[in-house]
Amino acid sequence: MNNARAVFKKQMLDTRKNKAVLIQFVLFPIMTIVMTLLVKMDDMPEYYFLKLFSVMYLSMAPITSMSAIISEEKEKGTLRALMMSDVSGVSYLLGVGLYDFFACMMCTVLMSRVCGLEGDVWRDYLWIMAMGFLISIVLGAAIGVISKNQMAATSMAVPAMCVFSFLPMIAQFNSTVAKIAKFFFTEQIYLALNSEKSVKMDIEGFSITMANIILIFGFFLIAFKKEGLEKA
Amino acid sequence: MIRTINVSKSFGGRKVLDKISMTVEEGEIFGLLGPSGAGKTTLIRILTGQLAFEEGEAAVMGRNVRELKGKDKKQFGIMMDDFGLYERLTCFQNLKVFADIYGVSSERIHEVLAEVKLTDAETREASKLSKGMRERLRLARALLHQPKVLFLDEPTSGLDPQTANEIHEMILKRKEAGCIVFLTTHNMTEAEKLCDHLVLLNEGHIVEYGAPRELCLRYDHQKRIEVVTTDGETKEWPFGEESAAGIAELMRSGSLLTIHSKEPTLETVFMELTGRRLEV
Known part of the structure; x- marks a missing residue:
């Protein structure tokens, strides 16, 4: 746990100067806040921009940041130095993953408060977002683990990110895509965030999200077992 | 202590280390001297538990390197x-x-x-x-x-002489503190200056082992003396009575400027043994 804490602290220091990762964390929250404060229309649904950007945020920021952080450490050889200092692969991923989760949740809390969410709706929103971040972080970690360098990570993270973030949007306009999209956790989170008058995930949505968790965790475990960070 | 017995390692069917056996004692600076591709870095990777190997045994501080744990690795300082x-x-x-x-x-x-x-x-x-x-x-x-053991892979490669000297001083300080220093280099001057013992490594084989001075003396076949006279002439003489008489004469006449025995350098020893230069 001590090593995971050291990795967490390292990541906090590094992200402040790593614009590529920093922008992943703040881009959508800033867009959400700015749009919410500036765009006011009579027939606009409540929390419109928050709900619109939240799914994009949870499917983009953790995947790209996790894969970028891990692959950069592999490419630059800092991961090798950590591994030889008694930091295990699990401690490392825990440190980076917790940091990623913490950063995303902090921004989510901020943007949802500024947008006016409160009470039970706010609590449910945060729970659902937390679940989404967790799945995306694991997916980003799997991509980072199997990528040899940053370029390889980007070439895998971008398609994954596009699929998970754009499917819910396209599903609104195309019923065929909607039939496929419903099997993705991002679509279920989108539907949950857009429930009438509240933020609620039904049993079907919850089951599909759980199935996504199992599949993505499975993918991560296979990647981790096969590639491992110690071989970096 | 670091000990290897018949350590062998192959990459894709090509043997990069072949039956490497050696012992490094406490508090000594041990060098692996060899040209690029000789297998120096591979051996450091094996000794630090970063790389698996097929045959042989290797132990650092009494621990089998195949079973190194985090606590063991914390005793190492690695500069690669x-x-x-x-x-x-x-x-x-x-x-x-x-x-x-x-x-x-x-x-x-x-x-x-x-x-x-x-x-x-x-x-x-x-x-x-x-x-x-x-x-x-x-x-x-x-x-x-x-750390108790310091692994340094080409620590001064590409550095200016002043920085290299500063690093040499730091390495010597670690030795004084009782640390085992295991370094690889293709710089014979560095090896001669720092190492208590070294192995000459070529294409995965140990071609010679010993203290730098001892190695140079061991391969001093020609046993020649070089003198420079006051008029700038350089002469070489073999060891022997005739040479002694000639040198004595130069000294008597006051025309002897410098006199040195001509032992081979580690570079020439390496060339004699392998037909290759070190700094390639």
């Missing part, structure tokens, strides 16, 4: 070219990451930065350091937790 730095972090922050892992105080970070003469660059980002400073920061990271 591909152990990168956190480019966006300052020198202090770079060391702080590892200080937190090793449980080392911030005072020790200041101390080790002073030791490698980077105090003035403490708040400078690693990406803004010169090559020499980067190497010193890497060395500082390896020394941070005062």
Whole structure:
């Protein structure tokens, strides 16, 4: 746990100067806040921009940041130095993953408060977002683990990110895509965030999200077992 | 102590280390001298548990390297070219990451930065350091937790002579502190200056083992003496009575400027044994 804490602290220091990762964390929250404060229309649904950007945020920021952080450490050889200092692969991923989760949740809390969410709706929103971040972080970690360098990570993270973030949007306009999209956790989170008058995930949505968790965790475990960070 | 017995390693059917056996005693500086591709880095990787190997046995501080645990690795300080730095972090922050892992105080970070003469660059980002400073920061990271065994892979490669000398001094200080220093180099001057014992490694084979001076004397077949006279002439004589008479005459006449025995260097020993140059 001590090593995971050291990795967490390292990541906090590094992200402040790593614009590529920093922008992943703040881009959508800033867009959400700015749009919410500036765009006011009579027939606009409540929390419109928050709900619109939240799914994009949870499917983009953790995947790209996790894969970028891990692959950069592999490419630059800092991961090798950590591994030889008694930091295990699990401690490392825990440190980076917790940091990623913490950063995303902090921004989510901020943007949802500024947008006016409160009470039970706010609590449910945060729970659902937390679940989404967790799945995306694991997916980003799997991509980072199997990528040899940053370029390889980007070439895998971008398609994954596009699929998970754009499917819910396209599903609104195309019923065929909607039939496929419903099997993705991002679509279920989108539907949950857009429930009438509240933020609620039904049993079907919850089951599909759980199935996504199992599949993505499975993918991560296979990647981790096969590639491992110690071989970096 | 570091000990290997018949360690062999292949990559894709090509043997890069073949039956390497050697012993490194406590508190000595041990060198692996050989040209690029001789297998030096591979051996360091094996000894630090980074690389599996097919045959033989290897132990560091009495621990089988195949079974090294985190605690064992904490006794090592490793400086390798591909152990990168956190480019966006300052020198202090770079060391702080590892200080937190090793449980080392911030005072020790200041101390080790002073030791490698980077105090003035403490708040400078690693990406803004010169090559020499980067190497010193890497060395500082390896020394941070005062390891019992220091593995240095080509520690002065590509550095200017002054920085190389500074690094040599730091290595010698570690030896004085009782640390085992295991270094690879293709620089014979460095090997002669630092190493108590060394092996000459070529294409994965140990071609010779011993103290640098002892090796040079062992291969001193020609046993010649070189003299330079006051009129600038250089003469070479074989050991023997005739030469003694000639040298005595030069001394009597006051025309002897310098006189040296001509033992081979490690470079010439290596060339004699392998037909290759070291610095390739």
